Amino acid sequence: MSRKIKNKRLGVCRLCLEEGMLSFEHFPPKSTFNKKIRYFHLDPAEMSTLDWIDDGKSNKRIYEGPLGDHSLCEKCNNFLNKEYVEAFRKFAYSTSHIISSIKPDSDTVYFTIEGLNLLRIYKHIISMFISMNDIWYSKDTYPELTEYVNNPNQNYLPDKYRLYLYLIRPHSFRKLSWSMVNDIGAISEFAFYPFGFVLSYNNLILGNQAHLYDLFPWKFFNIDRESTVEFLLPILETHLPIPLDYRQKDTLRKFI
Ligand SMILES: [Zn+2]
Known part of the structure; x- marks a missing residue:
């Protein structure tokens, strides 16, 4: 058996929903800094037992x-x-080129990028949320998301789905499956350098939180259209495995 076959597993594909051999899906793509990364992982249950603020502590779980x-x-x-x-x-x-050239203490950045295909980018972001969440979300709970990704030309997605963008610095990380957040509703969040994304369901006011950048218009674009976009984006910190929590280390230290 070849190594390639050995690396496959039997299961149900979260995009076409057919049963078969599944290959390892990189999210984000291997070509966007996802070859060999090093990140800390913290389960919510460990928050009270670990000194998760101090970078020098060795009892953090490090994944590579x-x-x-x-x-x-x-x-x-x-x-x-x-x-x-x-x-x-x-x-x-x-975006990574821009982040690497700004001051380390900046918490907001303004920049312009030309030639972005917004519909394809939007669909790729949705596909990452599909890949990181369990199969029943794409099959039963949020079927419109899989339909939207499966058809490249479809530039309609119900407004109950909202997608937001922010930026993070290298070595920051967050991966949170769909969960219910008080007063906000269903949220899934994913942050991997240089981006952080929040996908929300049935909530229209989330953009006010931490000045997240609303990607709402992107889903209506034509598949062949390239655009120049001016961004004003927050650079946020993701120390805790809590959705929409962007408190900085200094703020968190006060709670220890
Ligand atoms: Zn498939």
Whole structure:
């Protein structure tokens, strides 16, 4: 048995919902800094026992390697590569270049990027949320998301889904499956350098939180259209595994 086959697993693809051999899906794509990463992982239950603020402590769990899961079949994996990955890669590279050139203490950045295919980027971001969440979300709870990603030309997605963007610095990380947040509703959040994304369901006021950048208009664009976008984005910190918690280390220290 070849190594490639051994690395596959039997399961149900979260995008086409067919049962078969699933290959390892990198999210974000391997070409956007996801080859070998090093990140801290903290379960909510460990928050009271670990000194998670202090970088020097050795009792943090450190993970290394690409981030991803056996979530998609090879056909869907190839489909994403063909349709969406390049548009997302361009956005990630341009943004990382900008973050690396600003002051370390900046918490907001203003910049312009030309030639972005907004619909393909938007669909790729949604596909990452599909890959990182359990199968029943794409199958039963949020079927419109899979339909939207599966059809490259579809530029309609119900307004109950909202997608927000922020920026993070290298080595920050957050991966939170769909969960209910008090007063806000269903949220899933994913942050991997240089981006953080929040996907919300049935909540229209989330953008006020931490000045998240609302990607709402992007989902209506034409599949072939490239745009110049002016961004004003917050650079946020993601120390705790809590959705929408962007408190800085100095603030968190006061709670210890
Ligand atoms: Zn599939």
